Amino acid sequence: MNIQNLFRTLISGIVVYGVLLATPVWADNLVNLTSTGASIADGNAACPDQPYFRYVGGDPDNFSNPTDPAYPSPDLATLLITPPSIQGVVDYDVAMNNGRFGDSFNLQNTRSVCYAVIKFRAKNTGDVPSTDGLTIGHVESGGSPFTVVAQVLEPGALPLTQTYAFDATGLALLSGITGGTTPLDSILDVYLQDDAEIDFITLWVWYGPVPSCGGNPSTC
Numbered sequence: 001m002n003i004q005n006l007f008r009t010l011i012s013g014i015v016v017y018g019v020l021l022a023t024p025v026w027a028d029n030l031v032n033l034t035s036t037g038a039s040i041a042d043g044n045a046a047c048p049d050q051p052y053f054r055y056v057g058g059d060p061d062n063f064s065n066p067t068d069p070a071y072p073s074p075d076l077a078t079l080l081i082t083p084p085s086i087q088g089v090v091d092y093d094v095a096m097n098n099g100r101f102g103d104s105f106n107l108q109n110t111r112s113v114c115y116a117v118i119k120f121r122a123k124n125t126g127d128v129p130s131t132d133g134l135t136i137g138h139v140e141s142g143g144s145p146f147t148v149v150a151q152v153l154e155p156g157a158l159p160l161t162q163t164y165a166f167d168a169t170g171l172a173l174l175s176g177i178t179g180g181t182t183p184l185d186s187i188l189d190v191y192l193q194d195d196a197e198i199d200f201i202t203l204w205v206w207y208g209p210v211p212s213c214g215g216n217p218s219t220c
Contacts, residue, residue, distance in 0.1 A: 031151035032170030038117050038163045040204060047114035047206035055105040057190075058092035058200035060121065060161075068092035068200070073104035076189040078143030085194060095197045097126035105203060107186040112175040112208040116166040119202045124156035126195025132156065134198075138177045139189045146191070149173040156196035178207070 027035070043052055058068040070091045072080060080089045080102045087099030094101075122134065134155040137148040150170045152162070166174060178186045192198060 029153040029157070030164065031148075031153070032167055032173065033118070033150045033152065033164040034167045035164055038165040040117070042165065043115040043117055043204060043206050047208075049209070050114055050206045052115075052204045052206045053107075053109070055107070055188075055203040055205070056200070057103045057105065057202070058198065060200040060202075061093070062121070063093050063123070063197060063199045065093065067094055070101065070103035072102040073106075073139065073187050073189060075139040075141055075143050075187075076102045076104050076191065079139050079146060079189075079191065082143055087194075092198055092200060095125035096192075096195055098194050099126075100194055101192040101198055103190050103201065105188045105190070107178055107188055107205065109178050109186050109205075109207055111178060113166075113171050113178055113205060114208045115206040116171060116174055117163065117204045118150075118166070119161065119163040119204075120155070121161045121199035122155040122192075122196050123199075124154075124195060125197045129156050129195040130154055132193065132196050134196075135191045137173075137189060137191075138187060139191075146189070147173070147177075149177065149188075154196075155192070174205075175208075 037046075040052065057070065068091060072089075080100045085098055085100045087097055090096055090099045090101050118136070120134070124132075132154050134152040135146075135148055136150045137146055139146050150166060150173070152164070155162070174188075177188060188203070190201060
């Protein structure tokens with residue numbers, strides 16, 4: 001298998017905003033994500049003719065110092081400070097208490113998404129983590145609007161490594177980000193507010209076949 005590791009060339013990302021039920025059932029905490037089929041083997045089986053691309057943010061070091069930098073896109077950076085939070089914007093391995101975390105992944109691709117898996121580690125650290133959410137999507141120019149692809153509500157409720165596959169709705173929305181006319185359109189933003197700590201985020205993405213464009217690549 002031809003594996004390509006793509007680290008952020010612009011930024012890296014994930015997101016928030018969510019309200020949790022008082023007595024959560026973990027499946028109810030997932031929006032457009034599923035714990036079923038959340039492995040590289042499942043992605044390879046679903047897209048047998050395509051390699052996967054791996055995108056990495058942070059170091060999986062169990063929240064250890066030194067902190068790892070996050071690289072939010074300019075538009076996500078605007079969202080993170082609008083309005084300013086009490087703690088401000090933080091990096092990986094920083095305990096949040098009324099702060100904000102953001103990172104962005106430049107997917108550098110214009111094809112649809114065949115399969116995708118996300119893996120991360122989070123833990124609750126602030127005063128009201130039950131209203132937190134890890135939100136994955138795309139922030140438009142100027143910091144708004146924020147198109148949501150998927151969410152994990154109260155991601156730090158299970159302080160361990162979590163792995164999920166994007167469901168059919170999540171894949172369709174993710175394809176809306178990567179299916180632009182230029183790779184510069186395909187930035188995936190990740191946003192978390194405001195009482196949890198993120199150790200690392202890893203994404204595996206299998207893209208669809210390269211369009212034939214009717215034999216004329218200039219029309220793609």
